[in-house]
Amino acid sequence: xxxxxxxxxxxxxxxxxxxxxxxxxxxxxxxETYERLTxxxxxxxxxxxTIADSSAPxxxxxxxxxxxxxxxGSSETEVKTFLLDxxxxxxxxxxxxxxxxxxxxxxxxxxxxxxxxxxxxxxxRRADLPVPADDDEGSPPAAPSRS
Amino acid sequence: xxGQATLSAPCKQRRPDLALSxxxxxxxxxGTTAWRFLVPLFLFGLLVAVFVVGLxxxxxxxxxxxxxxxxxxxxxxxxxxxxxxxxxxxxxxKTSLVNVxxxxxxxxxxxxxxxxxxxxxxxxAIFGINWKDDQQLAREWLQSLGNPYVAVGVDQExxxxxxxxxxxxxxxxxxxxxxxxxxKHIAPMTLDVWRTEFLPRIAAVGAEP
Numbered sequence: 001x002x003x004x005x006x007x008x009x010x011x012x013x014x015x016x017x018x019x020x021x022x023x024x025x026x027x028x029x030x031x032e033t034y035e036r037l038t039x040x041x042x043x044x045x046x047x048x049x050t051i052a053d054s055s056a057p058x059x060x061x062x063x064x065x066x067x068x069x070x071x072x073g074s075s076e077t078e079v080k081t082f083l084l085d086x087x088x089x090x091x092x093x094x095x096x097x098x099x100x101x102x103x104x105x106x107x108x109x110x111x112x113x114x115x116x117x118x119x120x121x122x123x124x125r126r127a128d129l130p131v132p133a134d135d136d137e138g139s140p141p142a143a144p145s146r147s
Numbered sequence: 148x149x150g151q152a153t154l155s156a157p158c159k160q161r162r163p164d165l166a167l168s169x170x171x172x173x174x175x176x177x178g179t180t181a182w183r184f185l186v187p188l189f190l191f192g193l194l195v196a197v198f199v200v201g202l203x204x205x206x207x208x209x210x211x212x213x214x215x216x217x218x219x220x221x222x223x224x225x226x227x228x229x230x231x232x233x234x235x236x237x238x239x240x241k242t243s244l245v246n247v248x249x250x251x252x253x254x255x256x257x258x259x260x261x262x263x264x265x266x267x268x269x270x271x272a273i274f275g276i277n278w279k280d281d282q283q284l285a286r287e288w289l290q291s292l293g294n295p296y297v298a299v300g301v302d303q304e305x306x307x308x309x310x311x312x313x314x315x316x317x318x319x320x321x322x323x324x325x326x327x328x329x330x331k332h333i334a335p336m337t338l339d340v341w342r343t344e345f346l347p348r349i350a351a352v353g354a355e356p
Contacts, residue, residue: 044209044314044315045314045315047206047207057279057305058305058308058314058315061304061305061306061308061309062309065306065309084212085212086212086213086309086310086311086312087209087211087212087312087314088209088210088211088212088312090209
């Protein structure tokens with residue numbers, strides 16, 4: 001029961017601590033884009049936080065920069081390109097697929113493939129093994145009758 | 148007891164195929180035994196190698212996409228005289244260092260001696276970007292500790308720092324005579340880093356510092 005509760009808690013929506021004290025953008029669509037973006041951008045000062053969660057001064061600067069760009073009509077892609085040009089792929093929690101990030105994206109698939117092939121071979125080999133004929137050998141004779 | 152023995156002996160003779168197949172199974176198993184141990188051992192070794200390499204790396208060092216590209220455009224008011232500016236054009240025509248610092252940054256205090264030494268002995272032009280700092284404190288810092296900089300620009304808002312991809316201080320950029328970013332060093336500057344990372348790159352662009 002306790003374990004179940006923990007699982008439910010872990011899967012449920014987590015309350016996010018907003019470090020963002022700035023007023024919202026007037027356009028609700030832009031505000032939504034802004035919130036989505038800031039939750040995808042890594043704060044490089046504290047690395048395991050998004051800039052939406054981080055209280056680092058740099059995160060605040062980046063939030064205000066993103067807000068300015070969106071208000072000035074920049075698209076989501078333009079904002080991401082802006083950040084990538086300056087901070088590199090690491091700044092996005094979901095990095096682009098490129099030569100340098102290919103392993104990151106493909107490793108899980110490759111491992112699954114290797115595991116699948118290994119599993120298949122093991123199953124096949126087991127299936128090919130002769131069924132041990134242990135009907136009358138090996139098993140202790142059932143109470144020999146001395147008649 | 149006797150009855151059992153006499154019973155099993157003719158059994159084995161009657162079914163030689165069973166004995167043979169059991170023997171075969173055994174042999175093929177011993178043939179793959181080596182692999183059964185070697186493959187997991189190899190995979191484990193690979194994993195250990197990955198971890199050992201990973202442990203030796205500093206995750207706070209993020210490679211800059213600016214290296215190899217033109218230094219970003221900027222114009223900042225100078226710390227010594229806000230009426231004058233320091234900008235990208237000041238970097239052209241010579242190899243130079245752009246050092247991002249602040250009086251709030253302990254690593255900057257740590258590297259200050261090194262910067263003074265470099266400015267005096269290597270002759271390279273060192274420029275400073277004073278990042279989100281108290282200007283009065285910054286001026287006092289240079290007065291009391293010595294000033295290694297040819298010019299210092301004040302980046303109060305941190306906007307120029309974003310363009311340079313700065314995410315901590317101190318950071319030191321090596322700029323070629325054509326304004327290309329040749330290298331970025333994250334962490335306090337040391338003479339060791341200067342010799343191993345900066346000098347070869349300066350030599351590669353064929354410029355005397």
